[in-house]
Amino acid sequence: MANVKRVFTVNGEPFFPVGGQSMNQAGQSASEAEAAFKAVKLLHGNTLEIPVYWEQVEPEEGRFDFSIVDALLASARRYGMKLVLLWFATWKNGNMDYTPTWVKTSPQRFRRVASPTGRAVWVLSSHCRANTEADQRAFTALCAHLKAVDSTERTVIALQIENEPGILGSDRDYGPEAQATFESPVPDELVSKMKAAGKGPVFEVWQEAGGKEGGSWPELFGWAGGELMTAWSIATTIDGLAEAGKAVYGLPMYINVWLARHAWAMAGEDYPSGGAVPKVLDIYKWFTPHVDLIAPDIYLPDNKGYESMCRAYARDDNPLFVPESGGRAASNAWLMFRAIADYNAIGYHGFGVEWYMAEDGSVRPEAQMVVDSFRCVSAVIPLLLKYQGTGKIHAVVQEENMESQELDLDGYVGQVQFDGRPRWFPPAGDTAERRGRGLVIQASQHEFYLVGSHYQLVLHPKLPPHVARDMSLVRDPLLRRSSQYLSVDEGHFDEKGEFVVDHQRNGDEIRFAAPWVEPDIGVLRVVMCD
Numbered sequence: 001m002a003n004v005k006r007v008f009t010v011n012g013e014p015f016f017p018v019g020g021q022s023m024n025q026a027g028q029s030a031s032e033a034e035a036a037f038k039a040v041k042l043l044h045g046n047t048l049e050i051p052v053y054w055e056q057v058e059p060e061e062g063r064f065d066f067s068i069v070d071a072l073l074a075s076a077r078r079y080g081m082k083l084v085l086l087w088f089a090t091w092k093n094g095n096m097d098y099t100p101t102w103v104k105t106s107p108q109r110f111r112r113v114a115s116p117t118g119r120a121v122w123v124l125s126s127h128c129r130a131n132t133e134a135d136q137r138a139f140t141a142l143c144a145h146l147k148a149v150d151s152t153e154r155t156v157i158a159l160q161i162e163n164e165p166g167i168l169g170s171d172r173d174y175g176p177e178a179q180a181t182f183e184s185p186v187p188d189e190l191v192s193k194m195k196a197a198g199k200g201p202v203f204e205v206w207q208e209a210g211g212k213e214g215g216s217w218p219e220l221f222g223w224a225g226g227e228l229m230t231a232w233s234i235a236t237t238i239d240g241l242a243e244a245g246k247a248v249y250g251l252p253m254y255i256n257v258w259l260a261r262h263a264w265a266m267a268g269e270d271y272p273s274g275g276a277v278p279k280v281l282d283i284y285k286w287f288t289p290h291v292d293l294i295a296p297d298i299y300l301p302d303n304k305g306y307e308s309m310c311r312a313y314a315r316d317d318n319p320l321f322v323p324e325s326g327g328r329a330a331s332n333a334w335l336m337f338r339a340i341a342d343y344n345a346i347g348y349h350g351f352g353v354e355w356y357m358a359e360d361g362s363v364r365p366e367a368q369m370v371v372d373s374f375r376c377v378s379a380v381i382p383l384l385l386k387y388q389g390t391g392k393i394h395a396v397v398q399e400e401n402m403e404s405q406e407l408d409l410d411g412y413v414g415q416v417q418f419d420g421r422p423r424w425f426p427p428a429g430d431t432a433e434r435r436g437r438g439l440v441i442q443a444s445q446h447e448f449y450l451v452g453s454h455y456q457l458v459l460h461p462k463l464p465p466h467v468a469r470d471m472s473l474v475r476d477p478l479l480r481r482s483s484q485y486l487s488v489d490e491g492h493f494d495e496k497g498e499f500v501v502d503h504q505r506n507g508d509e510i511r512f513a514a515p516w517v518e519p520d521i522g523v524l525r526v527v528m529c530d
Protein backbone atom coordinates (compact mmCIF):
# COMPACT_ATOMS: atom_id res chain seq x y z
CA MET A 1 0.00 0.00 0.00
CA ALA A 2 0.98 3.56 -0.66
CA ASN A 3 2.94 5.48 1.91
CA VAL A 4 0.83 7.87 3.94
CA LYS A 5 1.95 11.44 3.41
CA ARG A 6 2.03 12.94 6.91
CA VAL A 7 1.46 16.63 6.41
CA PHE A 8 1.22 17.48 10.10
CA THR A 9 4.24 17.25 12.36
CA VAL A 10 5.23 18.23 15.88
CA ASN A 11 8.90 18.47 16.83
CA GLY A 12 9.72 16.98 13.46
CA GLU A 13 7.70 13.84 14.19
CA PRO A 14 4.48 12.82 12.42
CA PHE A 15 1.41 14.05 14.26
CA PHE A 16 -2.22 12.92 13.97
CA PRO A 17 -4.51 15.86 14.75
CA VAL A 18 -7.82 14.86 16.25
CA GLY A 19 -10.32 17.13 17.89
CA GLY A 20 -12.82 19.73 16.91
CA GLN A 21 -13.46 22.96 15.12
CA SER A 22 -14.96 25.79 17.15
CA MET A 23 -18.15 27.57 16.26
CA ASN A 24 -17.50 30.44 13.85
CA GLN A 25 -17.40 33.26 16.41
CA ALA A 26 -15.15 31.62 19.02
CA GLY A 27 -11.98 33.17 17.61
CA GLN A 28 -12.88 36.74 18.56
CA SER A 29 -11.66 36.60 22.17
CA ALA A 30 -9.92 34.26 24.55
CA SER A 31 -13.05 34.04 26.69
CA GLU A 32 -15.24 33.05 23.72
CA ALA A 33 -12.65 30.44 22.76
CA GLU A 34 -12.54 28.90 26.22
CA ALA A 35 -15.50 26.58 25.73
CA ALA A 36 -13.99 25.21 22.52
CA PHE A 37 -10.71 24.33 24.29
CA LYS A 38 -12.63 22.64 27.08
CA ALA A 39 -14.74 20.68 24.64
CA VAL A 40 -11.71 19.40 22.74
CA LYS A 41 -10.27 18.21 26.06
CA LEU A 42 -13.56 16.48 26.78
CA LEU A 43 -13.29 14.38 23.65
CA HIS A 44 -9.63 13.59 24.38
CA GLY A 45 -8.53 15.63 21.37
CA ASN A 46 -5.12 17.16 20.81
CA THR A 47 -5.98 19.97 18.38
CA LEU A 48 -8.45 22.84 18.13
CA GLU A 49 -9.28 24.42 14.80
CA ILE A 50 -10.31 28.03 15.32
CA PRO A 51 -10.77 31.04 13.01
CA VAL A 52 -8.72 34.20 12.69
CA TYR A 53 -10.75 36.93 11.01
CA TRP A 54 -9.26 39.33 8.51
CA GLU A 55 -11.69 42.06 9.67
CA GLN A 56 -10.41 41.73 13.25
CA VAL A 57 -6.67 41.59 12.63
CA GLU A 58 -6.57 44.43 10.07
CA PRO A 59 -9.28 46.81 11.24
CA GLU A 60 -7.73 49.64 9.22
CA GLU A 61 -5.76 49.10 6.08
CA GLY A 62 -2.15 48.35 6.95
CA ARG A 63 -2.70 48.42 10.72
CA PHE A 64 -2.43 44.91 12.08
CA ASP A 65 -3.43 43.75 15.54
CA PHE A 66 -2.64 40.14 16.28
CA SER A 67 -3.37 40.27 19.99
CA ILE A 68 -6.17 37.73 19.54
CA VAL A 69 -3.70 35.30 17.94
CA ASP A 70 -1.41 35.72 20.95
CA ALA A 71 -4.34 35.07 23.27
CA LEU A 72 -5.30 31.90 21.41
CA LEU A 73 -1.69 30.70 21.54
CA ALA A 74 -1.56 31.30 25.28
CA SER A 75 -4.80 29.37 25.84
CA ALA A 76 -3.69 26.49 23.63
CA ARG A 77 -0.39 26.19 25.50
CA ARG A 78 -2.22 26.26 28.82
CA TYR A 79 -4.41 23.40 27.61
CA GLY A 80 -1.45 21.53 26.11
CA MET A 81 -3.12 21.62 22.75
CA LYS A 82 -2.16 22.33 19.14
CA LEU A 83 -3.97 24.82 16.90
CA VAL A 84 -5.03 24.89 13.28
CA LEU A 85 -5.86 28.50 12.44
CA LEU A 86 -8.57 29.11 9.87
CA TRP A 87 -8.00 32.24 7.80
CA PHE A 88 -11.50 33.67 7.31
CA ALA A 89 -10.83 36.33 4.71
CA THR A 90 -11.84 36.79 1.06
CA TRP A 91 -13.97 33.66 1.26
CA LYS A 92 -16.08 32.25 4.08
CA ASN A 93 -18.72 29.74 2.91
CA GLY A 94 -18.71 31.33 -0.54
CA ASN A 95 -19.24 34.91 0.67
CA MET A 96 -17.21 37.87 2.01
CA ASP A 97 -18.66 38.27 5.52
CA TYR A 98 -15.28 38.38 7.29
CA THR A 99 -13.57 40.96 5.06
CA PRO A 100 -12.73 44.25 6.83
CA THR A 101 -15.10 47.19 6.69
CA TRP A 102 -12.61 49.15 4.60
CA VAL A 103 -12.87 46.40 1.98
CA LYS A 104 -16.65 46.03 2.15
CA THR A 105 -17.20 49.77 1.77
CA SER A 106 -14.92 50.27 -1.25
CA PRO A 107 -16.58 48.16 -3.96
CA GLN A 108 -15.02 50.26 -6.73
CA ARG A 109 -11.55 49.30 -5.53
CA PHE A 110 -12.32 45.84 -4.12
CA ARG A 111 -14.57 44.59 -6.85
CA ARG A 112 -17.19 41.95 -6.29
CA VAL A 113 -18.38 39.14 -8.46
CA ALA A 114 -21.00 40.34 -10.96
CA SER A 115 -24.03 38.14 -11.62
CA PRO A 116 -25.24 37.49 -15.22
CA THR A 117 -27.50 40.56 -14.90
CA GLY A 118 -24.67 42.71 -13.50
CA ARG A 119 -25.84 42.61 -9.87
CA ALA A 120 -22.97 42.79 -7.34
CA VAL A 121 -22.80 39.44 -5.54
CA TRP A 122 -21.62 39.37 -1.88
CA VAL A 123 -18.30 37.76 -2.86
CA LEU A 124 -15.01 39.40 -3.75
CA SER A 125 -13.89 38.71 -7.29
CA SER A 126 -10.79 36.57 -7.72
CA HIS A 127 -10.24 38.44 -11.01
CA CYS A 128 -9.62 41.73 -9.21
CA ARG A 129 -5.95 42.18 -8.42
CA ALA A 130 -6.60 44.63 -5.56
CA ASN A 131 -8.57 41.94 -3.72
CA THR A 132 -5.87 39.33 -4.05
CA GLU A 133 -3.10 41.73 -3.08
CA ALA A 134 -4.92 43.00 0.01
CA ASP A 135 -5.74 39.50 1.25
CA GLN A 136 -2.20 38.31 0.53
CA ARG A 137 -0.69 41.22 2.48
CA ALA A 138 -2.80 40.39 5.51
CA PHE A 139 -2.19 36.65 5.27
CA THR A 140 1.57 37.07 5.03
CA ALA A 141 1.45 39.48 7.99
CA LEU A 142 -0.27 36.70 9.95
CA CYS A 143 2.44 34.24 8.88
CA ALA A 144 5.17 36.70 9.88
CA HIS A 145 3.54 37.19 13.25
CA LEU A 146 3.32 33.43 13.83
CA LYS A 147 6.94 33.06 12.88
CA ALA A 148 7.85 35.73 15.43
CA VAL A 149 5.82 34.35 18.31
CA ASP A 150 5.48 30.61 17.64
CA SER A 151 8.39 29.29 15.60
CA THR A 152 9.98 27.81 18.73
CA GLU A 153 6.94 26.24 20.41
CA ARG A 154 5.05 25.49 17.18
CA THR A 155 1.65 25.52 18.79
CA VAL A 156 0.11 26.24 15.40
CA ILE A 157 0.55 23.16 13.23
CA ALA A 158 -1.27 24.32 10.09
CA LEU A 159 -3.24 27.08 8.42
CA GLN A 160 -6.45 26.68 6.52
CA ILE A 161 -6.40 29.33 3.80
CA GLU A 162 -9.87 30.87 3.46
CA ASN A 163 -12.97 28.87 4.28
CA GLU A 164 -15.01 26.91 1.75
CA PRO A 165 -13.97 29.25 -1.06
CA GLY A 166 -16.15 29.78 -4.08
CA ILE A 167 -19.06 31.92 -5.24
CA LEU A 168 -22.56 31.61 -3.85
CA GLY A 169 -24.97 33.60 -5.96
CA SER A 170 -23.60 33.08 -9.46
CA ASP A 171 -21.91 30.29 -11.37
CA ARG A 172 -19.07 32.67 -12.24
CA ASP A 173 -18.05 36.30 -12.28
CA TYR A 174 -19.60 38.16 -15.25
CA GLY A 175 -17.68 41.41 -14.57
CA PRO A 176 -15.43 42.86 -17.32
CA GLU A 177 -12.13 41.30 -16.14
CA ALA A 178 -13.65 37.89 -15.62
CA GLN A 179 -15.51 38.09 -18.92
CA ALA A 180 -12.26 38.86 -20.73
CA THR A 181 -10.65 35.81 -19.11
CA PHE A 182 -13.66 33.67 -19.99
CA GLU A 183 -13.30 34.58 -23.65
CA SER A 184 -9.51 34.26 -23.70
CA PRO A 185 -7.71 31.00 -24.44
CA VAL A 186 -7.65 28.48 -21.62
CA PRO A 187 -4.04 28.33 -20.32
CA ASP A 188 -1.87 25.88 -22.25
CA GLU A 189 -0.76 24.39 -18.96
CA LEU A 190 -4.30 23.23 -18.22
CA VAL A 191 -4.60 21.62 -21.63
CA SER A 192 -1.31 19.78 -21.22
CA LYS A 193 -2.28 18.64 -17.69
CA MET A 194 -5.56 17.22 -18.99
CA LYS A 195 -3.78 15.45 -21.82
CA ALA A 196 -1.20 13.99 -19.49
CA ALA A 197 -3.90 12.81 -17.05
CA GLY A 198 -6.01 11.18 -19.77
CA LYS A 199 -8.79 10.57 -17.27
CA GLY A 200 -10.77 12.16 -14.48
CA PRO A 201 -13.80 14.45 -14.35
CA VAL A 202 -12.07 17.53 -15.84
CA PHE A 203 -10.66 15.46 -18.70
CA GLU A 204 -14.11 13.97 -19.30
CA VAL A 205 -15.88 17.33 -19.43
CA TRP A 206 -13.26 18.47 -21.92
CA GLN A 207 -13.75 15.37 -24.07
CA GLU A 208 -17.53 15.66 -23.96
CA ALA A 209 -17.22 19.22 -25.21
CA GLY A 210 -15.14 18.02 -28.17
CA GLY A 211 -11.62 17.77 -26.74
CA LYS A 212 -10.33 20.81 -28.66
CA GLU A 213 -6.62 21.59 -28.29
CA GLY A 214 -7.21 25.27 -27.72
CA GLY A 215 -9.94 27.86 -27.31
CA SER A 216 -11.84 29.86 -24.74
CA TRP A 217 -13.36 28.37 -21.58
CA PRO A 218 -16.80 27.78 -23.14
CA GLU A 219 -15.18 26.43 -26.30
CA LEU A 220 -13.17 23.87 -24.36
CA PHE A 221 -15.64 23.00 -21.62
CA GLY A 222 -19.09 23.93 -22.94
CA TRP A 223 -21.68 24.61 -20.22
CA ALA A 224 -19.15 23.79 -17.46
CA GLY A 225 -16.73 26.52 -18.62
CA GLY A 226 -17.88 29.05 -16.00
CA GLU A 227 -17.36 26.75 -13.02
CA LEU A 228 -14.04 25.42 -14.31
CA MET A 229 -12.69 28.91 -14.97
CA THR A 230 -13.76 29.97 -11.49
CA ALA A 231 -12.05 26.93 -9.97
CA TRP A 232 -8.84 27.72 -11.84
CA SER A 233 -8.99 31.40 -10.88
CA ILE A 234 -9.65 30.73 -7.17
CA ALA A 235 -7.09 27.91 -7.04
CA THR A 236 -4.35 30.10 -8.50
CA THR A 237 -5.32 32.98 -6.20
CA ILE A 238 -5.10 30.83 -3.09
CA ASP A 239 -1.91 29.21 -4.27
CA GLY A 240 -0.45 32.71 -4.48
CA LEU A 241 -1.37 33.23 -0.83
CA ALA A 242 0.19 29.91 0.13
CA GLU A 243 3.37 30.67 -1.79
CA ALA A 244 3.71 34.12 -0.21
CA GLY A 245 2.81 32.80 3.25
CA LYS A 246 5.26 29.91 3.08
CA ALA A 247 8.03 32.20 1.90
CA VAL A 248 7.63 33.92 5.26
CA TYR A 249 6.88 30.93 7.49
CA GLY A 250 6.77 27.32 6.30
CA LEU A 251 3.63 25.93 7.87
CA PRO A 252 1.43 23.27 6.24
CA MET A 253 -1.50 24.93 4.46
CA TYR A 254 -4.73 23.49 3.13
CA ILE A 255 -8.03 24.44 1.51
CA ASN A 256 -11.40 23.11 2.71
CA VAL A 257 -14.40 22.32 0.57
CA TRP A 258 -18.18 22.78 0.78
CA LEU A 259 -19.25 19.59 -0.96
CA ALA A 260 -22.02 19.28 -3.50
CA ARG A 261 -24.58 16.84 -2.11
CA HIS A 262 -25.78 15.38 -5.40
CA ALA A 263 -24.54 14.99 -8.93
CA TRP A 264 -27.25 17.42 -10.10
CA ALA A 265 -26.40 20.13 -7.56
CA MET A 266 -26.06 23.60 -9.12
CA ALA A 267 -22.73 25.41 -8.80
CA GLY A 268 -23.26 28.82 -7.23
CA GLU A 269 -26.65 27.81 -5.88
CA ASP A 270 -26.32 24.55 -3.97
CA TYR A 271 -22.61 24.94 -3.27
CA PRO A 272 -20.01 27.66 -3.91
CA SER A 273 -19.04 27.62 -7.56
CA GLY A 274 -15.32 27.21 -8.11
CA GLY A 275 -14.80 25.44 -4.78
CA ALA A 276 -12.69 22.27 -4.96
CA VAL A 277 -15.57 19.79 -5.34
CA PRO A 278 -14.61 16.42 -6.84
CA LYS A 279 -15.45 17.43 -10.40
CA VAL A 280 -12.82 20.22 -10.38
CA LEU A 281 -10.42 18.73 -7.85
CA ASP A 282 -7.88 17.97 -10.59
CA ILE A 283 -7.70 21.67 -11.44
CA TYR A 284 -6.94 22.45 -7.80
CA LYS A 285 -4.27 19.76 -7.61
CA TRP A 286 -2.63 21.01 -10.81
CA PHE A 287 -2.67 24.69 -9.86
CA THR A 288 -1.96 24.72 -6.13
CA PRO A 289 1.60 23.38 -5.83
CA HIS A 290 2.11 25.37 -2.61
CA VAL A 291 -0.98 23.97 -0.90
CA ASP A 292 -0.42 20.72 1.01
CA LEU A 293 -3.87 19.26 0.65
CA ILE A 294 -7.50 19.84 -0.25
CA ALA A 295 -9.81 18.76 2.54
CA PRO A 296 -13.51 17.87 2.31
CA ASP A 297 -15.93 19.05 5.00
CA ILE A 298 -17.90 15.82 5.30
CA TYR A 299 -21.39 16.23 6.69
CA LEU A 300 -22.91 13.41 4.65
CA PRO A 301 -24.41 10.95 7.12
CA ASP A 302 -25.06 8.02 4.77
CA ASN A 303 -22.40 5.41 4.21
CA LYS A 304 -22.46 5.61 0.45
CA GLY A 305 -22.20 9.38 0.19
CA TYR A 306 -19.59 9.54 2.93
CA GLU A 307 -17.39 6.91 1.35
CA SER A 308 -17.66 8.44 -2.09
CA MET A 309 -16.12 11.61 -0.65
CA CYS A 310 -13.34 9.70 1.11
CA ARG A 311 -12.62 8.01 -2.20
CA ALA A 312 -12.59 11.29 -4.10
CA TYR A 313 -10.15 13.08 -1.77
CA ALA A 314 -7.87 10.23 -0.67
CA ARG A 315 -5.51 10.28 -3.63
CA ASP A 316 -1.83 9.62 -4.07
CA ASP A 317 -1.35 13.37 -4.48
CA ASN A 318 -3.80 14.28 -1.70
CA PRO A 319 -3.92 12.64 1.71
CA LEU A 320 -7.41 12.64 3.22
CA PHE A 321 -7.86 15.12 6.06
CA VAL A 322 -11.32 15.83 7.48
CA PRO A 323 -11.33 19.33 9.00
CA GLU A 324 -15.07 19.31 9.62
CA SER A 325 -17.57 16.56 10.05
CA GLY A 326 -21.14 16.26 11.21
CA GLY A 327 -20.42 16.80 14.87
CA ARG A 328 -23.92 17.90 15.72
CA ALA A 329 -25.60 14.92 14.20
CA ALA A 330 -24.87 11.45 15.40
CA SER A 331 -23.74 10.92 11.84
CA ASN A 332 -20.12 10.12 11.13
CA ALA A 333 -19.57 8.62 14.57
CA TRP A 334 -19.13 5.27 12.85
CA LEU A 335 -17.82 6.43 9.55
CA MET A 336 -14.79 8.23 10.92
CA PHE A 337 -13.33 4.80 11.63
CA ARG A 338 -13.76 3.92 7.98
CA ALA A 339 -12.05 7.14 6.88
CA ILE A 340 -9.11 6.36 9.14
CA ALA A 341 -8.80 2.63 8.42
CA ASP A 342 -9.76 2.39 4.76
CA TYR A 343 -8.77 5.82 3.46
CA ASN A 344 -5.80 6.60 5.73
CA ALA A 345 -7.25 9.89 6.96
CA ILE A 346 -4.34 11.80 8.52
CA GLY A 347 -6.51 13.80 10.92
CA TYR A 348 -10.14 14.22 11.90
CA HIS A 349 -12.27 17.00 13.41
CA GLY A 350 -15.88 17.55 14.35
CA PHE A 351 -17.49 20.94 13.74
CA GLY A 352 -19.04 23.05 16.50
CA VAL A 353 -17.17 21.27 19.24
CA GLU A 354 -18.59 23.47 22.01
CA TRP A 355 -21.95 21.85 21.41
CA TYR A 356 -20.61 18.50 22.64
CA MET A 357 -20.36 19.91 26.15
CA ALA A 358 -23.28 20.45 28.53
CA GLU A 359 -23.40 23.54 30.75
CA ASP A 360 -21.89 21.68 33.69
CA GLY A 361 -18.90 20.68 31.57
CA SER A 362 -19.95 17.07 31.08
CA VAL A 363 -20.68 15.44 27.75
CA ARG A 364 -24.09 16.38 26.41
CA PRO A 365 -26.02 13.10 26.22
CA GLU A 366 -26.84 13.47 22.51
CA ALA A 367 -23.13 13.92 21.80
CA GLN A 368 -21.93 10.95 23.81
CA MET A 369 -21.63 8.65 20.84
CA VAL A 370 -19.54 11.12 18.85
CA VAL A 371 -17.35 11.97 21.83
CA ASP A 372 -16.77 8.27 22.48
CA SER A 373 -15.66 7.75 18.90
CA PHE A 374 -13.14 10.59 19.08
CA ARG A 375 -11.87 9.23 22.37
CA CYS A 376 -11.29 5.83 20.79
CA VAL A 377 -9.37 7.34 17.89
CA SER A 378 -7.21 9.40 20.26
CA ALA A 379 -6.39 6.31 22.27
CA VAL A 380 -4.64 4.59 19.37
CA ILE A 381 -2.82 7.47 17.70
CA PRO A 382 0.64 5.82 18.05
CA LEU A 383 -0.73 2.79 16.20
CA LEU A 384 -2.36 4.92 13.51
CA LEU A 385 0.92 6.66 12.85
CA LYS A 386 2.65 3.31 12.63
CA TYR A 387 0.18 1.15 10.73
CA GLN A 388 -1.91 3.37 8.46
CA GLY A 389 -1.24 2.41 4.88
CA THR A 390 -0.09 -1.11 5.76
CA GLY A 391 -3.48 -2.86 5.63
CA LYS A 392 -3.27 -3.75 9.32
CA ILE A 393 -5.95 -1.32 10.48
CA HIS A 394 -9.53 -2.52 10.12
CA ALA A 395 -12.69 -0.50 10.63
CA VAL A 396 -15.55 -1.98 12.58
CA VAL A 397 -18.71 -0.35 11.32
CA GLN A 398 -22.11 -1.82 12.15
CA GLU A 399 -24.41 -0.78 9.38
CA GLU A 400 -28.15 -0.98 9.86
CA ASN A 401 -29.42 -4.51 10.55
CA MET A 402 -25.92 -5.93 10.60
CA GLU A 403 -25.42 -8.65 13.21
CA SER A 404 -21.80 -9.40 12.61
CA GLN A 405 -18.86 -8.40 10.45
CA GLU A 406 -15.98 -10.50 9.23
CA LEU A 407 -12.41 -9.23 9.15
CA ASP A 408 -9.79 -10.92 7.03
CA LEU A 409 -6.75 -10.82 9.32
CA ASP A 410 -3.31 -12.24 8.88
CA GLY A 411 -3.62 -15.84 10.13
CA TYR A 412 -7.08 -15.27 11.65
CA VAL A 413 -10.63 -14.64 10.66
CA GLY A 414 -11.99 -11.93 12.91
CA GLN A 415 -15.65 -12.41 13.64
CA VAL A 416 -17.01 -9.14 14.98
CA GLN A 417 -20.20 -9.63 16.95
CA PHE A 418 -22.28 -6.60 17.70
CA ASP A 419 -24.04 -5.68 20.89
CA GLY A 420 -20.59 -6.21 22.31
CA ARG A 421 -21.05 -6.74 26.01
CA PRO A 422 -20.34 -9.77 28.13
CA ARG A 423 -23.49 -11.81 28.54
CA TRP A 424 -23.98 -11.04 32.22
CA PHE A 425 -24.75 -7.44 31.26
CA PRO A 426 -28.37 -6.65 30.34
CA PRO A 427 -29.06 -6.96 26.60
CA ALA A 428 -28.80 -3.75 24.65
CA GLY A 429 -31.66 -2.30 22.67
CA ASP A 430 -31.35 -1.80 18.95
CA THR A 431 -30.78 1.95 19.01
CA ALA A 432 -28.34 3.91 16.91
CA GLU A 433 -26.26 4.72 20.01
CA ARG A 434 -25.60 1.05 20.47
CA ARG A 435 -24.32 0.41 16.98
CA GLY A 436 -20.91 -1.22 17.01
CA ARG A 437 -17.96 0.77 15.80
CA GLY A 438 -14.23 1.05 16.26
CA LEU A 439 -10.88 -0.17 15.04
CA VAL A 440 -9.05 -3.48 15.11
CA ILE A 441 -5.32 -3.15 14.59
CA GLN A 442 -3.16 -6.19 14.01
CA ALA A 443 0.31 -5.33 15.22
CA SER A 444 1.79 -8.77 14.56
CA GLN A 445 0.32 -12.10 13.61
CA HIS A 446 -0.92 -12.87 17.11
CA GLU A 447 -1.20 -9.40 18.61
CA PHE A 448 -4.32 -7.23 18.24
CA TYR A 449 -5.33 -3.83 19.59
CA LEU A 450 -9.01 -3.00 19.82
CA VAL A 451 -10.88 0.23 20.47
CA GLY A 452 -14.49 1.13 20.02
CA SER A 453 -17.93 0.49 21.27
CA HIS A 454 -20.47 -2.29 21.35
CA TYR A 455 -18.65 -5.12 19.71
CA GLN A 456 -16.80 -8.31 20.56
CA LEU A 457 -14.11 -9.88 18.45
CA VAL A 458 -13.82 -13.64 18.12
CA LEU A 459 -10.52 -14.64 16.58
CA HIS A 460 -10.65 -17.86 14.60
CA PRO A 461 -7.26 -19.15 13.52
CA LYS A 462 -7.24 -19.87 9.81
CA LEU A 463 -6.87 -23.63 10.06
CA PRO A 464 -7.08 -26.38 7.46
CA PRO A 465 -10.70 -27.76 7.47
CA HIS A 466 -9.88 -31.09 9.20
CA VAL A 467 -8.10 -29.34 12.06
CA ALA A 468 -10.84 -26.72 12.34
CA ARG A 469 -13.48 -29.49 12.63
CA ASP A 470 -11.44 -31.06 15.35
CA MET A 471 -11.50 -27.79 17.25
CA SER A 472 -15.19 -27.07 16.75
CA LEU A 473 -15.48 -25.40 20.12
CA VAL A 474 -13.16 -22.65 18.89
CA ARG A 475 -15.88 -21.70 16.49
CA ASP A 476 -18.69 -21.86 19.02
CA PRO A 477 -19.98 -18.31 19.17
CA LEU A 478 -21.14 -18.55 22.78
CA LEU A 479 -18.59 -20.66 24.63
CA ARG A 480 -15.18 -19.83 23.39
CA ARG A 481 -13.54 -22.31 25.72
CA SER A 482 -10.84 -23.28 23.30
CA SER A 483 -9.59 -19.76 22.54
CA GLN A 484 -5.96 -19.74 23.55
CA TYR A 485 -5.02 -16.34 24.84
CA LEU A 486 -1.58 -15.43 25.95
CA SER A 487 -2.99 -12.24 27.44
CA VAL A 488 -5.98 -9.95 27.25
CA ASP A 489 -5.17 -6.54 28.71
CA GLU A 490 -6.91 -3.21 29.03
CA GLY A 491 -4.47 -0.32 28.83
CA HIS A 492 -3.33 2.89 27.22
CA PHE A 493 -0.39 4.31 25.30
CA ASP A 494 2.01 6.53 27.21
CA GLU A 495 3.76 9.63 25.88
CA LYS A 496 6.49 7.51 24.30
CA GLY A 497 3.89 5.41 22.48
CA GLU A 498 4.47 2.37 24.74
CA PHE A 499 1.47 0.27 25.77
CA VAL A 500 0.81 0.38 29.51
CA VAL A 501 -1.40 -2.30 31.06
CA ASP A 502 -4.08 -1.00 33.43
CA HIS A 503 -6.09 -4.17 33.95
CA GLN A 504 -5.51 -7.81 33.04
CA ARG A 505 -8.52 -9.85 31.96
CA ASN A 506 -8.69 -13.52 32.81
CA GLY A 507 -11.08 -16.13 34.17
CA ASP A 508 -14.74 -15.36 33.51
CA GLU A 509 -13.69 -12.24 31.67
CA ILE A 510 -12.11 -14.24 28.88
CA ARG A 511 -13.87 -17.60 29.14
CA PHE A 512 -17.48 -16.40 29.02
CA ALA A 513 -17.05 -13.39 26.81
CA ALA A 514 -15.07 -12.80 23.69
CA PRO A 515 -12.84 -9.72 23.88
CA TRP A 516 -15.20 -6.74 24.06
CA VAL A 517 -14.56 -3.05 23.99
CA GLU A 518 -16.15 0.07 25.36
CA PRO A 519 -14.72 3.59 25.04
CA ASP A 520 -13.96 3.95 28.74
CA ILE A 521 -11.79 0.84 29.00
CA GLY A 522 -9.15 2.46 26.80
CA VAL A 523 -7.35 0.11 24.44
CA LEU A 524 -7.73 -3.67 24.60
CA ARG A 525 -4.67 -5.71 23.66
CA VAL A 526 -5.31 -9.34 22.79
CA VAL A 527 -2.35 -11.64 22.30
CA MET A 528 -3.19 -15.11 21.03
CA CYS A 529 -1.05 -18.13 21.79
CA ASP A 530 0.21 -19.70 18.61
Ligand code: DGJ
Pocket residue numbers: 024093163164297324351
Ligand atom coordinates in the same frame (compact mmCIF):
# COMPACT_ATOMS: atom_id res chain seq x y z
C1 DGJ B 1 -18.95 24.74 7.05
C2 DGJ B 1 -18.12 25.94 7.35
O1 DGJ B 1 -16.81 25.75 6.90
C3 DGJ B 1 -18.11 26.28 8.82
O2 DGJ B 1 -17.42 27.48 9.02
C4 DGJ B 1 -19.52 26.37 9.31
O3 DGJ B 1 -20.17 27.41 8.67
C5 DGJ B 1 -20.22 25.06 9.06
N1 DGJ B 1 -20.23 24.78 7.65
C6 DGJ B 1 -21.65 25.11 9.59
O4 DGJ B 1 -22.30 23.94 9.38
